[in-house]
Amino acid sequence: MNIVYALIGPPACGKSTIARELSRYGVPEIVSYTTRPPRPGEQDGVDYRFIDKDTFAKTELIEKIAYSGHFYGLGKKDVLNIIEKNPVSVVGVDRNGLEQLKKLLGQRVISIFILIDEGTVIDRVIAQGGDLAAVRAKIDYAKAAGEFDNWQIADHVVKNTGPLENAVRQVMAIMKLVDLQPVTPPQQ
Numbered sequence: 519m520n521i522v523y524a525l526i527g528p529p530a531c532g533k534s535t536i537a538r539e540l541s542r543y544g545v546p547e548i549v550s551y552t553t554r555p556p557r558p559g560e561q562d563g564v565d566y567r568f569i570d571k572d573t574f575a576k577t578e579l580i581e582k583i584a585y586s587g588h589f590y591g592l593g594k595k596d597v598l599n600i601i602e603k604n605p606v607s608v609v610g611v612d613r614n615g616l617e618q619l620k621k622l623l624g625q626r627v628i629s630i631f632i633l634i635d636e637g638t639v640i641d642r643v644i645a646q647g648g649d650l651a652a653v654r655a656k657i658d659y660a661k662a663a664g665e666f667d668n669w670q671i672a673d674h675v676v677k678n679t680g681p682l683e684n685a686v687r688q689v690m691a692i693m694k695l696v697d698l699q700p701v702t703p704p705q706q
């Protein structure tokens with residue numbers, strides 16, 4: 519049975535980073551649509567599929583959100599295409615996204631909660647010169663929405679408070695991909 523592994527967890531816990539690392543091992547990621555314009559360095563089809571509002575309105579999505587004046591969502595066809603063609607794939611979602619995926623795919627979805635504490639998130643954002651106020655607001659919102667407690671509903675929990683490689687290896691072990699070697703070099 520082909521499986522989509524859904525990475526869940528609070529903002530900045532490392533969902534996108536882990537998914538990006540997995541793509542180096544040939545594990546495809548289901549990429550969201552957004553109406554937000556690309557930021558410098560972002561690639562269409564890798565970070566997001568960047569589309570306009572009319573196209574977004576016409577695209578069949580399994581879940582969507584409005585955030586900061588832009589729309590984001592997961593395409594139904596993308597989910598079905600990827601699961602049909604790949605034994606193992608990955609997607610980063612919030613709790614509602616996970617619920618909608620389960621409605622569509624049933625037991626073909628396995629969830630992995632990426633565990634992190636608030637202090638580590640803040641340290642990482644400061645270390646990378648990120649917008650601390652914006653992240654604080656997101657963390658507060660995520661706390662209120664219970665995103666920090668979603669380990670309770672997850673099938674697996676992986677800690678991402680140490681080196682990224684450790685978390686990636688644990689996720690790959692859950693995926694039963696322990697012997698895979700990277701197919702592309704690390705990102706700069």
Ligand SMILES: Nc1nc2c(ncn2[C@@H]2O[C@H](COP(=O)(O)OP(=O)(O)O)[C@@H](O)[C@H]2O)c(=O)[nH]1
Nearest residue numbers: 529550551554581582583585590591592612615
């Ligand atoms: N529900 C849902 N949320 C998404 C999707 N894609 C991105 N998001 C969320 O939208 C928010 C904004 O994302 P982004 O514009 O990349 O901003 P940033 O996370 O602040 O850098 C983040 O909290 C993402 O996790 C999606 O397909 N569905």
Ligand SMILES: Nc1ncnc2c1ncn2[C@@H]1O[C@H](COP(=O)(O)OP(=O)(O)O)[C@@H](O)[C@H]1O
Nearest residue numbers: 529530531532533534535536642678680681682
């Ligand atoms: N193990 C790790 N060690 C150090 N920094 C990390 C690690 N995992 C993720 N990060 C960094 O933390 C930040 C948030 O990660 P991201 O993947 O964007 O989170 P999410 O997709 O869950 O919001 C990024 O800047 C990323 O480079």
